[in-house]
Amino acid sequence: xxxxxxxxxxxxxxxxxxxxxxxxxxxxxxxxxxxxxxxxxxxxxxxxxxxxxxxxxxxxxxxxxxxxxxxxxxxxxxxxxxxxxxxxxxxxxxxxxxxxxxxxxxxxxxxxxxxxxxxxxxxxxxxxxxxxxxx
Amino acid sequence: xxxxxxxxxxxxxxxxxxxxxxxxxxxxxxxxxxxxxxxxxxxxxxxxxxxxxxxxxxxxxxxxxxxxxxxxxxxxxxxxxxxxxxxxxxxxxxxxxxxxxxxxxxxxxxxxxxxxxxxxxxxxxxxxxxxxxxxxxxxxxxxxxxxxxxxxxxxxxxxxxxxxxxxxxxxxxxxxxxxxxxxxxxxxxxxxxxxxxxxxxxxxxxxxxxxxxxxxxxxxxxxxxxxxxxxxxxxxxxxxxxxxxxxxxxxxxxxxxxxxxxxxxxxxxxxxxxxxxxxxxxxxxxxxxxxxxxxxxxxxxxxxxxxxxxxxxxxxxxxxxxxxxxxxxxxxxxxxxxxxxxxxxxxxxxxxxxxxxxxxxxxxxxxxxxxxxxxxx
Numbered sequence: 001x002x003x004x005x006x007x008x009x010x011x012x013x014x015x016x017x018x019x020x021x022x023x024x025x026x027x028x029x030x031x032x033x034x035x036x037x038x039x040x041x042x043x044x045x046x047x048x049x050x051x052x053x054x055x056x057x058x059x060x061x062x063x064x065x066x067x068x069x070x071x072x073x074x075x076x077x078x079x080x081x082x083x084x085x086x087x088x089x090x091x092x093x094x095x096x097x098x099x100x101x102x103x104x105x106x107x108x109x110x111x112x113x114x115x116x117x118x119x120x121x122x123x124x125x126x127x128x129x130x131x132x133x134x135x
Numbered sequence: 136x137x138x139x140x141x142x143x144x145x146x147x148x149x150x151x152x153x154x155x156x157x158x159x160x161x162x163x164x165x166x167x168x169x170x171x172x173x174x175x176x177x178x179x180x181x182x183x184x185x186x187x188x189x190x191x192x193x194x195x196x197x198x199x200x201x202x203x204x205x206x207x208x209x210x211x212x213x214x215x216x217x218x219x220x221x222x223x224x225x226x227x228x229x230x231x232x233x234x235x236x237x238x239x240x241x242x243x244x245x246x247x248x249x250x251x252x253x254x255x256x257x258x259x260x261x262x263x264x265x266x267x268x269x270x271x272x273x274x275x276x277x278x279x280x281x282x283x284x285x286x287x288x289x290x291x292x293x294x295x296x297x298x299x300x301x302x303x304x305x306x307x308x309x310x311x312x313x314x315x316x317x318x319x320x321x322x323x324x325x326x327x328x329x330x331x332x333x334x335x336x337x338x339x340x341x342x343x344x345x346x347x348x349x350x351x352x353x354x355x356x357x358x359x360x361x362x363x364x365x366x367x368x369x370x371x372x373x374x375x376x377x378x379x380x381x382x383x384x385x386x387x388x389x390x391x392x393x394x395x396x397x398x399x400x401x402x403x404x405x406x407x408x409x410x411x412x413x414x415x416x417x418x419x420x421x422x423x424x425x426x427x428x429x430x431x432x433x434x435x436x437x438x439x440x441x442x443x444x445x446x447x448x449x450x451x452x453x454x455x456x457x458x459x460x461x462x463x464x465x466x467x468x469x470x471x472x473x474x475x476x477x478x479x480x481x482x483x484x485x486x487x488x489x490x491x492x493x494x495x496x497x498x499x500x501x502x503x504x505x506x507x508x509x510x511x512x
Contacts, residue, residue, distance in 0.1 A: 008258035070251035071260025
């Protein structure tokens with residue numbers, strides 16, 4: 001099987017310590033954003049710097065997607081929600097848990113890199129996702 | 136600024152029309168509006184067409200087919216608020232004295248199923264981070280947590296709008312539903328059931344705006360405002376991948392509504408009838424909160440007190456809303472204006488809200504854009 005590839009570049013890193021998100025922080029207003037960008041999406045200032053974030057987060061909102069949205073070739077159902085990282089950045093993300101009744105507000109979550117599907121060249125395609133800490 | 140009047144309206148039913156192209160839908164609505172306004176070639180000086188999925192120069196094709204080209208024609212895309220954005224541009228031209236009469240129309244022929252949007256990068260679709268109903272579901276869950284909304288309340292909104300839509304010959308779904316039927320329909324994205332979501336579909340609407348009133352009960356555009364989102368929030372129609380705590384951050388609808396109240400010199404307490412964005416049952420409740428029809432956080436209580444039902448103090452979506460009519464993106468906002476014009480003229484038939492003199496239309500969508508229009512008679 002071919003090597004896994006990230007769904008797109010510059011979202012997350014894969015290291016021996018596990019995946020980390022590539023976030024940005026504005027030098028002018030100090031606020032964090034994602035994906036990392038040169039221009040701050042909140043105040044428009046140049047000169048943002050990259051940081052690494054995760055793996056810990058808390059669950060804010062969640063649901064499960066039960067039918068495939070256009071352009072998506074992975075399995076359904078899949079979990080979908082918003083988690084909050086330390087420092088207050090809220091992130092739209094896949095969740096590894098697709099049963100909403102097994103999740104609760106404030107639940108401790110952990111960043112993972114999960115295969116979404118296998119592309120036409122045989123590469124498993126990885127996305128960032130969050131898993132319940134106790135799973 | 137000069138007053139702006141609605142002097143003609145036209146509507147093609149919202150639904151599925153396999154034998155009609157989008158140009159034919161547009162022609163139907165435009166001809167009806169121009170005929171009512173008694174305006175032909177030379178009778179309007181500019182045209183604005185709201186549409187999202189109709190391709191290059193879509194509005195031009197409609198007016199070309201009718202021999203009405205020659206005037207400036209501008210196609211306007213602002214997601215679900217496209218028709219509202221077109222209306223605002225037209226109203227500003229009339230108010231400023233640039234033109235005396237302007238044609239505004241909107242039309243759409245949506246693919247079936249979940250909306251595909253070039254708004255999302257291909258990788259975001261590939262990762263499963265682009266499904267509209269999932270974002271609606273997160274917003275509904277937040278309402279359940281912060282506004283005391285229950286699953287039964289979400290069902291009640293759908294039941295109300297489908298009951299209203301049963302009286303609307305222009306709606307796609309005209310069968311009343313019970314709460315049991317809504318709750319038993321398939322879960323699309325928890326907590327939202329299939330019958331709590333509107334269907335993308337096809338349709339067209341047109342409005343003639345003029346500096347001169349027409350008819351026995353002229354309808355005036357008292358305010359027309361469009362706003363986009365402020366940066367910072369993670370949950371909104373701008374659907375970013377990340378954001379921050381949004382406490383105290385005004386939404387596009389709140390911004391547009393504030394501006395509209397200021398422009399009209401009116402407030403929510405002056406309204407007699409409202410057509411607002413109900414792409415899902417939760418969106419209707421959130422819209423009611425954002426527009427000040429009930430307190431922020433009071434959405435669940437508003438539903439349980441019968442808020443928005445016909446016969447209540449302030450009927451909401453007497454047309455049946457998008458839940459009954461379906462949503463042809465470019466046409467939906469102007470479809471509201473057509474319905475509200477009929478309401479203010481007293482010609483809405485079985486859907487008539489008694490003695491309606493002030494009306495509000497609201498759309499919000501991808502971008503994010505929110506449009507608030509206040510009409511008075």
